[in-house]
Amino acid sequence: MAGTPRTLTIRNMVCDRCKAAVQRILAAHGLAWDRLELGEVELKRALGKEALQDLEQDLEKEGFGLVLDRDAQLIAQTKAAIVKEVHHGEGKRVELAKLVQAATNKEISSVSKLFSEVEGITLEHYYLLQRLERVKELIRYGELTFSEIAFATGFSSAAHLSAQFKKLTGMTPTAFRGTHDPRKALDKLSGPLMTFSRKA
Secondary structure, three states: OOOOOOEEEEEOOOOHHHHHHHHHHHHHOOOOEEEEEOOEEEEOOOOOHHHHHHHHHHHHHOOOEEEOOHHHHHHHHHHHHHHHHHHHOOOOOOOHHHHHHHHHOOOHHHHHHHHHHHHOOOHHHHHHHHHHHHHHHHHHHOOOOHHHHHHHOOOOOHHHHHHHHHHHHOOOHHHHHOOOOOOOOHHHOOOOOOOOOOOO
């Protein structure tokens, strides 16, 4: 690798608190950035090898991780885009293919193939799992009807939502409303990213 890129992909950034934590870590290292969003930061200057390793260690202490392999970066970008859209978007229905292409500049077919090989599940299934986690969150809030939740999370109807929900959780949304199922970490909804060798 000729030099460390200014844009770094960071694994496990899934919420605004994560962004704040990464900001604190960067500031502690005296690093300034031009852009910081879920899953990615664009530094004002590239880092040397030792500085990058030090940053990586401190990120890992807080549950994050740098993704430096090209394939792993692509998957991390895809995951971050899905999490951002599903959990922090405006609730509008977005086609997965358009979402992936906007995040990676690649066709969904090539990203899906790589995602399945590395994650062990399809990209479509990961997207569905994220949407169902959002459904659980909205059910816990107790402010929307099931029809409204279905619309907000991209399901065609409350019946469609209920069928998918029961298929993957074993219970109906109504039954779930009476439970206290702990929310899963958004980055743990599929297998962890494979460990890739990193060339110096």
